Amino acid sequence: MNILTIHLQILWLFFLAIPIACIAWTVTHEEVFREPREYCLKRSISGKTLLERKFFYLFTCEYCFSHYVTIFFIFLTDYHLLMTDWKGYLIAGFSLVWIANIYMSLFGLVRQDIKWEKTEIKALEQRRDHPQKTR
Numbered sequence: 001m002n003i004l005t006i007h008l009q010i011l012w013l014f015f016l017a018i019p020i021a022c023i024a025w026t027v028t029h030e031e032v033f034r035e036p037r038e039y040c041l042k043r044s045i046s047g048k049t050l051l052e053r054k055f056f057y058l059f060t061c062e063y064c065f066s067h068y069v070t071i072f073f074i075f076l077t078d079y080h081l082l083m084t085d086w087k088g089y090l091i092a093g094f095s096l097v098w099i100a101n102i103y104m105s106l107f108g109l110v111r112q113d114i115k116w117e118k119t120e121i122k123a124l125e126q127r128r129d130h131p132q133k134t135r
Contacts, residue, residue: 006082009080009081009082012077012079013081013092013095013096013099014099016073016077016079016096017096017099017100017103018100018103019073020066020069020070020073020096020097020100021066021099021100021101021103021104021107023069024062024065024066024069024100024104025062025104025107027059027065028059028060028061028062028065029062036059037059037060040056040057040059040060041056041060043056044056044057044060062101062104063097063101066097066100066101066104067093067097069100070093070096070097070100071093073096074089074092074093074096079092079096080092081095
C-alpha cells in the first residue's frame with residue numbers, strides 16, 4: 001500500500017469507521033437480524049462451555065462485533081495508521097473500533113430522542129382526541 005499522509009490516514013479513519021458502525025449496529029440491533037440475534041443470545045446464556053457462550057455473545061454486542069467487522073475492513077482495505085508494519089494495523093484497528101463506537105453511541109442517542117418525541121406526540125394527540133371530563 002502507498003504510504004498515506006497523516007491527513008489522509010485520519011480521513012480514512014473517520015470514513016472507514018462509518019461502514020463498520022453501520023454493519024455492527026445493523027447486526028446487533030435492527031429487526032432484520034432479530035431471529036439470529038435471539039438465537040445467539042440464547043446460546044450465549046445457555047452454552048455448555050465458556051468458549052461457546054463467548055462466541056455467541058459476540059453477535060449480540062455492538063462493541064464486540066465491531067472488532068470483527070474492523071478486522072474484515074482492515075484486511076479488505078489494507079488500512080494502517082501512523083506506522084506501516086503490524087503496529088500500524090493494530091493502532092488502526094483499535095482506532096477504528098473507537099470511532100465506530102462513538103458513531104453508534106451518537107446514533108443510539110438520536111434514535112432514543114426520536115422515539116421519545118414520537119411517544120410525546122402520540123400522548124398529546126390522545127389527550128387532544130380524548131379530553132378528560134372536568135367537573
